[in-house]
Amino acid sequence: MSLLAQSIINGLITGSIYALVAAGYSLIYSTNNFMHFAHGISVVAAGYMVYWLFTLAGTPFYVTCIITVILSALFGLAMYRLIYLPLQRKGASNVILLIASIGILTFFQNVIQIAFGSGVKLIGYIEVAKGITFAGITMTLLQIVILVISFIIFIMLYQFMQRTKLGRNMRAVSNNKELASIVGINHIRVSDFSFLIGSGLAGVAGILVALEQNLSPLMGTNLMIKGFTGAVIGGINYVPGSIVGSFLLGLAENLGILVLPSGYKDAIAFSMLFLFLLFKPNGILGKKEGRFDK
Amino acid sequence: MIISAYQTHIFILIFIYIILAVSLNLALGYTGLLNLGHVAFYGIGAYTSALLAIEGMPYLAAMIIAGLFASVFGYLLVTATDRLKGDYLAMATLGFSFVVYSLLLNLREITRGAMGIPGIPKPSILGLTVRTNDQYLIFVLLICAISVFIMYRIVKSPFGKLLEANRDNAVCLRVLGKNTFGLKYKAMMISAFFAGISGSLYAHYITFIDPTSFYISELILILTIVIVGGLASIKGSIVATAVIIYVPEILRTLDLPSSVLGPVRQALYAAILIAILMLRPRGIFGKVDLE
Numbered sequence: 345m346s347l348l349a350q351s352i353i354n355g356l357i358t359g360s361i362y363a364l365v366a367a368g369y370s371l372i373y374s375t376n377n378f379m380h381f382a383h384g385i386s387v388v389a390a391g392y393m394v395y396w397l398f399t400l401a402g403t404p405f406y407v408t409c410i411i412t413v414i415l416s417a418l419f420g421l422a423m424y425r426l427i428y429l430p431l432q433r434k435g436a437s438n439v440i441l442l443i444a445s446i447g448i449l450t451f452f453q454n455v456i457q458i459a460f461g462s463g464v465k466l467i468g469y470i471e472v473a474k475g476i477t478f479a480g481i482t483m484t485l486l487q488i489v490i491l492v493i494s495f496i497i498f499i500m501l502y503q504f505m506q507r508t509k510l511g512r513n514m515r516a517v518s519n520n521k522e523l524a525s526i527v528g529i530n531h532i533r534v535s536d537f538s539f540l541i542g543s544g545l546a547g548v549a550g551i552l553v554a555l556e557q558n559l560s561p562l563m564g565t566n567l568m569i570k571g572f573t574g575a576v577i578g579g580i581n582y583v584p585g586s587i588v589g590s591f592l593l594g595l596a597e598n599l600g601i602l603v604l605p606s607g608y609k610d611a612i613a614f615s616m617l618f619l620f621l622l623f624k625p626n627g628i629l630g631k632k633e634g635r636f637d638k
Numbered sequence: 639m640i641i642s643a644y645q646t647h648i649f650i651l652i653f654i655y656i657i658l659a660v661s662l663n664l665a666l667g668y669t670g671l672l673n674l675g676h677v678a679f680y681g682i683g684a685y686t687s688a689l690l691a692i693e694g695m696p697y698l699a700a701m702i703i704a705g706l707f708a709s710v711f712g713y714l715l716v717t718a719t720d721r722l723k724g725d726y727l728a729m730a731t732l733g734f735s736f737v738v739y740s741l742l743l744n745l746r747e748i749t750r751g752a753m754g755i756p757g758i759p760k761p762s763i764l765g766l767t768v769r770t771n772d773q774y775l776i777f778v779l780l781i782c783a784i785s786v787f788i789m790y791r792i793v794k795s796p797f798g799k800l801l802e803a804n805r806d807n808a809v810c811l812r813v814l815g816k817n818t819f820g821l822k823y824k825a826m827m828i829s830a831f832f833a834g835i836s837g838s839l840y841a842h843y844i845t846f847i848d849p850t851s852f853y854i855s856e857l858i859l860i861l862t863i864v865i866v867g868g869l870a871s872i873k874g875s876i877v878a879t880a881v882i883i884y885v886p887e888i889l890r891t892l893d894l895p896s897s898v899l900g901p902v903r904q905a906l907y908a909a910i911l912i913a914i915l916m917l918r919p920r921g922i923f924g925k926v927d928l929e
Binding site: 378379427430431434436437438439440441442443444446447448450451453454455457458461462565569572605607608610611614615617618621622625 | 744908919
């Protein structure tokens with residue numbers, strides 16, 4: 345019984361990290377309509393930023409966090425302005441943008457590997473790593489912090505999308521780009537902000553990943569696949585959907601390894617990704633938007 | 639031999655990658671199938687051939703079966719992704735690469751997982767064993783020439799023209815009474831077959847394979863080759879393979895430590911890919927745009 349409860353808790357914790365990745369990713373997808381696969385590298389770059397500023401340079405932890413989130417947001421904006429937007433202006437198709445984004449992901453993964461080496465890096469912020477056992481379930485303080493922070497962020501994000509003018513503009517562009525342009529919404533400005541906010545969320549995810557797991561340069565691909573899978577399960581063009589999908593993925597992985605060998609964690613995620621893309625590409629909660637060959 | 643041992647090695651790799659790149663171009667360029675799962679066919683071919691040869695199967699049979707087995711997966715992939723198009727098709731095929739990668743990693747009883755498969759025998763044909771790298775170079779050159787010749791004849795044939803017509807306007811082709819789904823299956827299966835062959839050549843040359851040889855970094859490399867060379871151009875893929883495999887070897891003269899050399903090369907491939915997409919998306923000899 346407690347094993348089951350522990351698996352559910354672990355699933356929620358993993359799920360909340362996936363959800364942070366997926367939320368940013370699907371925010372960017374919904375307003376831009378192309379697969380920003382390089383989102384994964386924003387997460388890893390943020391993790392290494394924490395390692396560099398906090399562990400190596402000794403910057404105070406909270407200052408490090410603020411700088412990291414701001415730099416991640418700007419990194420995302422730079423990718424949009426320097427690579428995606430010029431490509432779009434030349435009339436590149438979504439597939440070209442997808443291939444370019446895989447290229448960006450690989451490029452920066454290798455740059456990080458050159459700069460920091462391929463070995464695993466530890467942040468060493470141990471104040472929060474103490475385990476707390478409650479009713480047979482063990483959690484570290486850090487894991488509780490991860491859950492709380494991600495829930496606060498999701499509520500803020502939802503409120504932002506529903507209540508603010510910018511959030512409404514984003515939903516308008518995501519709903520219908522042409523109509524949004526007709527009523528005077530500048531979709532490039534909206535895209536700018538979606539990259540800023542989405543990549544800022546990646547920055548938060550990166551900080552939490554850096555604290556919870558060890559850093560390695562090649563983790564970006566895996567995190568991206570997980571975030572992407574979560575987004576696809578819930579509905580890639582609908583931010584709340586992708587958050588729900590990510591939690592489902594986290595639970596599926598952690599409950600799945602109760603019956604399968606633990607090495608199959610990734611295989612569970614990959615298979616879910618493949619099956620959802622084939623049979624339910626709009627996800628559980630996503631908007632019905634025809635993507636099939638008509 | 640007139641060329642150094644190291645150059646022999648590079649040339650062998652170039653010929654293996656030519657088969658791989660031309661076969662991807664057959665699907666991606668000529669047929670317009672946005673297949674990001676090609677690297678999985680390559681891996682399936684390598685593992686099949688390696689495992690069969692270790693069990694004592696003659697090399698040529700192992701190689702052909704490797705190709706056919708990859709081809710079966712090509713059939714399954716088209717069956718599964720038939721209804722998808724555009725970036726969703728690209729993502730689903732990329733997902734297929736991930737699934738195959740994680741299976742290679744996790745089916746430990748068969749593939750030995752991350753430990754990889756060592757001691758893959760060198761090819762032996764009709765009692766003649768290919769022992770030295772010089773002999774392997776000649777062997778690979780021969781297989782490469784045959785493969786590229788077959789694929790060249792396919793794309794120049796009426797069937798090849800149908801593939802291109804299907805890429806450019808599938809609806810028109812259906813109006814003319816052609817079975818466009820059948821075309822996709824055939825093209826993908828041929829493409830996967832040759833990817834499997836090149837996987838087999840790779841496995842028996844290096845004599846050790848593990849799942850990381852068939853993942854994203856390989857995918858970036860062959861995509862870069864095909865896009866730099868140009869879609870729907872066999873000549874382009876051949877030239878681009880030679881250039882893209884050979885040029886980074888200049889890096890070796892910089893005397894970098896070997897732990898940095900690999901990432902530098904990978905970063906360079908990715909940078910070339912982004913640059914060509916931004917500057918000249920049709921590649922050097924390309925005739926069509928990627929849609």
